[in-house]
Amino acid sequence: MHEDDTMIRPDDPDHRAWALRDAARQLDLFRASLDPAGGFFQLGRDGTPVPGRPRELHATARLVHSYALGKLAGFKECDTMIDAGMRDLSRNHRDSIHGGYLWSLDADGVRDGRKLAYGHVFVLLAGSSALAVGHPDAQALIDDVTEVLDARFWEDGTGRFCDEFNRDWTPFSDYRGMNANMHGIEALLAAHEATGADGYLAKASRILDFFLGRIAPAHGDRLPEHYHGDWSVDLDYSADPMFRPAGTTPGHSFEMARLLLQYWDMSGRADETAPARARALTCRALADAWDPTRGGLVYTLHRDGTPDISDRYWWPVTEAIGALAALMKLGPTEDDALWFDRLWRFAKAHFVDAVRGGWFPEIDDAGHPTERQFIGKPDIYHALQADLFPLTPGLSGYYTALKELRA
Numbered sequence: 001m002h003e004d005d006t007m008i009r010p011d012d013p014d015h016r017a018w019a020l021r022d023a024a025r026q027l028d029l030f031r032a033s034l035d036p037a038g039g040f041f042q043l044g045r046d047g048t049p050v051p052g053r054p055r056e057l058h059a060t061a062r063l064v065h066s067y068a069l070g071k072l073a074g075f076k077e078c079d080t081m082i083d084a085g086m087r088d089l090s091r092n093h094r095d096s097i098h099g100g101y102l103w104s105l106d107a108d109g110v111r112d113g114r115k116l117a118y119g120h121v122f123v124l125l126a127g128s129s130a131l132a133v134g135h136p137d138a139q140a141l142i143d144d145v146t147e148v149l150d151a152r153f154w155e156d157g158t159g160r161f162c163d164e165f166n167r168d169w170t171p172f173s174d175y176r177g178m179n180a181n182m183h184g185i186e187a188l189l190a191a192h193e194a195t196g197a198d199g200y201l202a203k204a205s206r207i208l209d210f211f212l213g214r215i216a217p218a219h220g221d222r223l224p225e226h227y228h229g230d231w232s233v234d235l236d237y238s239a240d241p242m243f244r245p246a247g248t249t250p251g252h253s254f255e256m257a258r259l260l261l262q263y264w265d266m267s268g269r270a271d272e273t274a275p276a277r278a279r280a281l282t283c284r285a286l287a288d289a290w291d292p293t294r295g296g297l298v299y300t301l302h303r304d305g306t307p308d309i310s311d312r313y314w315w316p317v318t319e320a321i322g323a324l325a326a327l328m329k330l331g332p333t334e335d336d337a338l339w340f341d342r343l344w345r346f347a348k349a350h351f352v353d354a355v356r357g358g359w360f361p362e363i364d365d366a367g368h369p370t371e372r373q374f375i376g377k378p379d380i381y382h383a384l385q386a387d388l389f390p391l392t393p394g395l396s397g398y399y400t401a402l403k404e405l406r407a
Contacts, residue, residue, distance in 0.1 A: 007337060008344040010325050010390040015344070020073075020405070023387040025357035027070045030063065030380045031081060039088040039105065044376035045369070047356050053375075054104040054111040057119035060088050061126035062381040068129035072402035073388055078133075086130055086137050089123055098168050100148045113167030117153045117180040120145055121161070121187040128190035132399040142191060158231055159206030174229030177244070181207050182252055185259045189266060193399055204263055212260055212277055221284035222248045222305060223256060235303055242373055245300045247308050250285035251316030254323040257281040261326045265395035275330055282323045286339060289316065294365060295346050311373065314351045314359045317343055318386035325390030347386075359383040 008015045029047045033040040040063055041049035064085035071078035093101045095113070101123050104112040123145040131138035152169060153161045161184050163175050185204045192200040215233070216223055225248060226237035238246035257278040264274035288305040289297040296312035297320065324340045327333075350367050351359045358377045360369035392401035 007341045009332075009337060009340065010328060016391055019387040019391060022352065023070065023073070023384055024075060026359075026380050026384050026387070027067065027075050027078065029357035029377070030066075031077070033063070034081060034084055037107075038092060039084070042376060042378055043358075045360070045371070047358065047377065050376055052106075054106045055088065055092075056104045057089075057093050057101055057116075058122040059379070060085050060093065061119070061122035062379065064089070064126035065122075065129040066380045066384050068126075068133045068135075069384060069388060069398075069402060071133045072399060074403075074406040082130060082133065082135060085126065086135060086141065089126060090137060090141055093123075094144075095167065100152065100169070101145065102167070110167075115152065115165040115167065115169065117149070117161045117163050118183060120149055120153060121180060121184040124149065124187040125183075125190050128187065128194040129399070131194040139195075142195065146191070154203065158210075159203070160210060160231065161207075176227035176229060176231055178211060178223055178225050178227070178252065179244075179249075181211065182256055182259070185263070186255075189259065189262055189396070190399075192266065193397065201263070201267060204259075205267070208256075208260055208263055212256060212281070216277070216281060219248075219303075220305065221253075221280045222250075222288070222301070222303075223253055223281075224248055224303070225252070241309065245309055247303055248301045248305075249299065249316075250289035250297060250301060251299070251313075251319050253281045253285035254316065254319035257323040258319070258326045261330075262396045266397075275327070278323070279327055282320070282327060283335075286320065294367065296350065296363065296367075311362060313362050313373075314347070315361075315379070315382040317347050317351065318359075318382040321347070321386045322389055326395055329393070329395055351383075353377075 030043065032047055032049060033043050035041050039055045040060060041051065042053045044050045064082055067078040067081040092105055095102050100115045101120055102110055103114045103116055103119055124142065127138050127141035127145060131142060152165065155162055161181050163177050163180055164173060166172050185207050188200040188204040211223060224233045224235065226234045226244065228234050260274055260278045264271060288301050291298055291312065297316040298307040298310045299313055300309040302308045321340065321343050324336050328336050328340065350363050353360055361374040361378055362370055362372065364370040388402060389398060391405060392398060394401055
């Protein structure tokens with residue numbers, strides 16, 4: 001927190017120095033997750049490993065991506081984590097029988113063999129970030145997962161990814177969802193930046209056109225999460241209250257706003273409406289989700305924008321920070337600056353662990369860390385990006401821009 005109580009801004013030297021220190025502390029903390037037997041442990045709240053929990057595909061891929069970002073930004077001793085994650089993805093999560101990548105593993109082998117688009121796009125993100133730091137196995141991983149995504153998940157008629165199969169690629173549902181496609185955009189943009197291949201950018205464009213060109217305007221600048229097999233909105237869907245909650249998830253609106261601006265910048269800024277659409281998504285989500293009594297952002301909303309699951313997690317705050325930082329790079333408004341400051345102050349007061357490093361994932365009604373939904377510190381990815389991405393000067397080209405930070 002600033003001693004003189006000045007506003008926290010992306011270009012403020014004190015904040016930039018603090019954010020780099022926080023990133024260093026996160027990278028230091030999560031090194032303890034390395035499992036000598038292969039892959040990674042989940043960490044408890046105190047930063048020590050929690051044995052016996054499965055290794056999920058997206059978590060391993062996110063660690064590879066995060067430590068690659070750390071290496072690009074000049075942090076030391078990232079290679080061991082990148083190497084371990086790449087080995088686990090290619091040797092253990094890779095299904096040598098049916099192809100594709102297994103959802104979760106444990107000490108006995110395959111824990112959950114389903115093939116999920118959500119996990120596969122994170123493998124593409126990991127490979128892209130690993131390529132950006134020159135990992136020797138990165139291109140092979142990118143080529144393999146791209147082939148799987150194209151053959152199994154990409155629906156060229158709709159221009160979106162389908163979601164899920166059994167281990168042997170037999171279907172078990174016709175569910176379609178925004179979440180896998182949103183992270184698909186993230187991975188496709190990263191793959192385009194890392195490889196230069198235009199096909200990734202073209203796919204990202206088609207996904208964005210559907211969700212932000214058709215769905216958001218029809219739903220008051222909110223983004224329904226769930227869809228039927230024909231991609232009609234399923235407003236009544238309700239399954240896992242954490243990973244597939246009913247209604248809309250404002251945190252995803254922030255992510256989509258930032259990704260829209262990243263795509264717009266990468267593709268030459270031809271669409272003059274993109275900044276306004278990103279701002280509309282961001283402002284709608286802030287207005288709906290900010291809790292005026294307790295502070296923070298509620299997790300999910302009913303279809304009319306009123307709170308549904310009012311629990312407050314760390315990751316929507318990090319994604320709101322990212323969206324606002326992107327908008328501020330185009331020319332900050334007074335409201336942008338106020339929100340950026342408010343969100344960072346809330347994060348530092350309630351989520352950032354100033355003693356051990358890392359961020360607490362959830363808080364109770366009094367604003368104290370709790371473990372109702374999450375065990376320990378499950379993730380570095382969201383908070384590390386909130387530290388680093390706002391410090392870069394542009395809306396895209398993160399791999400190149402991070403090298404200029406040189407922490």
